[in-house]
Amino acid sequence: MSVHAPIAAIATAPGRGGIGVVRVSGADLSELVRRLFQRELTPRHAHYLPFKAVDGELLDEGIALYFKGPHSYTGEDVLELQGHGGPAVLRRVLDSCLAAGRDLGLRLAEPGEFTRRAFLNDRMDLAQAEAVADLIEASSVAAARGAMASLSGEFSARVNDLSDRIIHLRMLVEATLDFPEEEIDFLEKYQARPTLEKLAGDLGHLIAQARQGVILREGLHVVLAGQPNVGKSSLLNALAGDDVAIVTPIAGTTRDKVVQQIHIDGVPLHIVDTAGLRETEDTVESIGIARSWQEIERADVILHLQDATQPGDELDAQITARLPPRTPVLKVFNKVDLLSTAFTAGPGELGISAKRGAGLDALRAELLQIAGWNPGAESPWLARERHLHALQEAAEHLALAAEHAEQDDRVLDLFAEELRLAHDSLSSITGKFTSDDLLGEIFSSFCIGK
Ligand code: GDP
Ligand code: ZN
Secondary structure: OOOOOOEEEEOOOOOOEEEEEEEEEEOOOHHHHHHHHOOOOOOOOOEEEEEEOOOOOEEEEEEEEEEOOOOOOOOOEEEEEEEEEOHHHHHHHHHHHHHHHHHHOOEEOOOOHHHHHHHHOOOOOHHHHHHHHHHHHOOOHHHHHHHHHHHOOHHHHHHHHHHHHHHHHHHHHHHHHOOHHHHHHHHHHOOHHHHHHHHHHHHHHHHHHHHHHHHHHHOEEEEEEEOOOOOHHHHHHHHHHOOOOOOEEEEOOOOOOEEEEEEEOOEEEEEEEOOOOOOOOOHHHHHHHHHHHHHHHHOOEEEEEEEOOOOOOHHHHHHHHHOOOOOOEEEEEEOHHHOOOOOOOOOOEEEOEOOOOEOHHHHHHHHHHHHOOOOOOOOOOOOOHHHHHHHHHHHHHHHHHHHHHHOOOOOHHHHHHHHHHHHHHHHHHHOOOOOHHHHHHHHHOOOOOO
16 A cells, blocks of 8 residues: 555544535645646635536535645645535545546545654654644543643653753764773763763653653543442442533443543543442343453452441452452442441541542542542643653663763763663654554554544
8 A cells, every 4th residue: 555645534523513524635636636626726725616526416515725735734735625514425525536536546544644644744743643643532621731732742842852962962972982092081071970860850750741641641440349239330420420521421332331431630530330249140140240350350440339338248358359469449438328427447448428429529539649640740741651661761771871870990882872772762752763563553543534
C-alpha cells in the first residue's frame, strides 16, 4: 500500500449530524478537483458547490475547501467537502471522490493516516500527533485541556529543552574525546557534574508531571467486588449520580457486568460492577461470577464491599484470600445508616452509606490517592505510558552518566555513551527516533478520517 498515494475518508463521526465532512489528502489534488468540479478552487476559500457522482447525478450540495500543500493539516494538498451529515449521503460523496480519483491512485485512508502524514511532513511531532487522538478521546474537561496543552506543544517543548541541554553536553564531551590530553579536566572545565545534576532534577520534575498526565489520560480501573446485596450497584449509581462531568454508560458484554465511566477531579474512573460473588449451582450465574473474577484480576483498585450490619463471614474471608495480592484493596462497609452506633473503620477500611451518600467523599479521596493523583499539582498536559517510560529510561541513563563522572579513572567514553542513550530516549517521545512498528501501533488506534 503506497504511503504516497492520495487518500480519502469520511472525517466526521459515524451517525447523523448537521454537517459531515469528506476529506482527501494527496501530493497534488489539482486534477482531482478539476474532475470533481470542472473548475479550479481557490485555496482557503469557501466554495458553495454541487457534489456530483461521476455520471453527473447530484449527490449533495455543500462547501468545498481546498488547501494547497504545505499549508494544510497533512502538509499535502487537502480537499474538504462539507455536506449534509448523514451516513448514506457521505458514503456517496466519498465513493464519487474515490471513483473520480481511482486512476490517480486515490484510495481509502487507514485509521490515523491523515495525522500520520502530518507527522511525516513535520507539521507536528509524535507527542503532538498522539495528543490529537487524546483530544478526540478526552471524556472530561480536564483531559481535554491536558490534551490541548500537549497538542500545542507544551510537553514537547519541555522534552526538547532537556534534549538540547544533553546535546550541548554531548558536544563538549565528544570534542574532548578527540583530544585525550584534555580528558583529565573535562568535568571541571565544563562543570559537567553540576550541569548533569540540574538536568536530572528537571527531568525528575518532568517525570512527576508526566505521571499526572498519564493518570489523567488512562484513569483507573476500579472493580466493585463482594457478595450479593451488599450494595455494589447502589454504590456505582451513587458515585455516577454525583458525577458532574460527562457520564458514558457502556452496556457490559454480559448482563452481569456494567462499566460506568465517572470522573473525580477530572480523573477518569472506569468502575465495574460485578455479579455478586457466592457459591452457586446456577450455570448462568456462575458464568457471571467467573467473569467477575476476571475483572478482579484486571483491576487497578478493588473495592471489597461488605454489609456493615452483618458480621464478616466465611465467604468474605474466602473472597479476601482470593484477591490478587498486588492490587490495592479497600474494604468498604456499606449500609452504615442502619447501624445504631457510629461505624469505626480500621486501617484500609471505610464506612459508607451508598443509599444516603455518607462517606462517599472520603471514598473518592481515597481512590484518587491510590491512583497516585496529586490534586495540588500544577495542571498537567496529557501524557501516555510510552512517554513516562521513555522519560524514566532517560533518567536512568543520566544517573549512570553521573556514576561514571564520579569515577577516578574518568571513563569519559562511557559517560558520553550514557548521554547518547538518554538523548535517544527523549527523542523517541517526539518521534525523532521511531520504528515503523511504533508508528503503526500509535496511528492504528486513531479513528478513520483523522
Ligand atoms: P448488590 O447486589 O451488591 O449490587 O446490591 P444492591 O446495590 O442491589 O443493593 C441491595 C439492597 O441493599 C437494595 O435493596 C438496596 O436498596 C440496599 N442498599 C444498598 N445500599 C444501601 C445503604 O447504604 N443503606 C441501606 N439501608 N440499604 C442499602
Ligand atoms: Zn448489583
